[in-house]
Amino acid sequence: MSLPDSVIETSRPVRIENFSNHYRIMSADSDFRFSEEFEELKHVGRDQPCTFADLPCNRPKNRFTNILPYDHSRFKLQPVDDEEGSDYINANYVPGYNSPREFIVTQGPLHSTRDDFWRMVWESNSRAIIMLTRCVEKGREKCDHYWPYDTMPVYYGDISVQILNESRYPDWNVCEFMVCRGEQQRVVRHFHFTTWPDFGVPNPPHTLVRFVRAFRERVPPDQRPIVVHCSAGVGRSGTFICLDRILQQILVSDYVDIFGIVFAMRKERVWMVQTEQQYICIHQCLLAVLEGKDLSSST
Numbered sequence: 001m002s003l004p005d006s007v008i009e010t011s012r013p014v015r016i017e018n019f020s021n022h023y024r025i026m027s028a029d030s031d032f033r034f035s036e037e038f039e040e041l042k043h044v045g046r047d048q049p050c051t052f053a054d055l056p057c058n059r060p061k062n063r064f065t066n067i068l069p070y071d072h073s074r075f076k077l078q079p080v081d082d083e084e085g086s087d088y089i090n091a092n093y094v095p096g097y098n099s100p101r102e103f104i105v106t107q108g109p110l111h112s113t114r115d116d117f118w119r120m121v122w123e124s125n126s127r128a129i130i131m132l133t134r135c136v137e138k139g140r141e142k143c144d145h146y147w148p149y150d151t152m153p154v155y156y157g158d159i160s161v162q163i164l165n166e167s168r169y170p171d172w173n174v175c176e177f178m179v180c181r182g183e184q185q186r187v188v189r190h191f192h193f194t195t196w197p198d199f200g201v202p203n204p205p206h207t208l209v210r211f212v213r214a215f216r217e218r219v220p221p222d223q224r225p226i227v228v229h230c231s232a233g234v235g236r237s238g239t240f241i242c243l244d245r246i247l248q249q250i251l252v253s254d255y256v257d258i259f260g261i262v263f264a265m266r267k268e269r270v271w272m273v274q275t276e277q278q279y280i281c282i283h284q285c286l287l288a289v290l291e292g293k294d295l296s297s298s299t
């Protein structure tokens with residue numbers, strides 16, 4: 001039987017000056033204490049309803065049957081006339097360092113939901129998209145190619161998207177899109193991490209630190225919300241957000257609380273940071289930063 005969230009502690013802050021020793025203790029005996037701690041997060045948030053995701057009209061909009069957005073934190077599209085389910089997209093607001101609704105975390109769009117995805121980007125006034133999966137991995141579709149293949153503008157519903165420029169690096173690409181709806185136009189940046197295997201971690205893990213820094217060099221903390229997705233929008237997306245948060249927290253605090261951050265994220269969206277390996281990766285990234293490894297983005 002799982003304990004109610006109110007019974008298990010919701011945070012486990014660690015003094016930054018003790019973090020290296022903390023990591024050594026947690027990883028001893030084949031990561032025994034990491035396994036114990038990650039297991040305590042298993043049921044967090046799982047008692048919350050997902051009634052809109054489960055409506056017959058919305059079921060086809062979910063990429064996976066077991067990854068459904070909680071009602072209380074879901075992003076609502078502006079309804080279209082009286083079309084049932086027209087406000088639905090598989091996406092939740094998730095807290096970041098700078099705001100309780102800093103991120104909108106979503107699944108990799110399906111071909112049939114990519115117009116909804118662009119409506120969400122537009123209606124949320126988001127100016128940055130973080131993509132953490134390839135469109136196809138090991139022969140399986142993980143995400144629709146929801147943006148143009150060349151510089152010709154493409155319409156997704158009543159929203160047009162045109163690639164303005166693209167920079168390619170070994171582990172990620174950065175694009176600027178011109179996004180237009182009616183007479184209005186906006187620049188939206190697209191940060192696409194291309195070498196993160198599903199259910200796994202980047203190799204080496206601290207490549208993720210460089211990616212987060214490349215993103216933050218271009219997107220200041222007051223620019224929000226930020227749309228983040230992978231394939232299901234839980235494992236890699238949660239890992240990215242947690243690292244983004246702790247890299248800002250350590251600049252102003254003597255403590256870091258990775259357990260507490262994951263706890264808080266899982267109250268808003270299921271399985272944020274999906275695997276124990278991803279949970280440990282976050283700790284390894286922080287260790288590399290604290291040990292002074294040069295992890296500038298070099299982009």
Ligand SMILES: CNC(=O)[C@H](Cc1ccc(NS(=O)(=O)O)cc1)NC(=O)[C@H](Cc1ccc(O)cc1)NC(=O)OC(C)(C)C
Binds near residue numbers: 064232
């Ligand atoms: C372990 N895999 C899964 O749970 C994936 C969803 C998923 C989660 C996380 C990630 N990684 S990511 O968040 O980093 O993209 C990818 C896919 N789900 C499916 O494949 C589910 C099956 C499933 C697996 C595990 C479970 O406990 C319940 C149901 N399958 C499924 O939804 O089948 C369709 C696509 C044909 C509708």
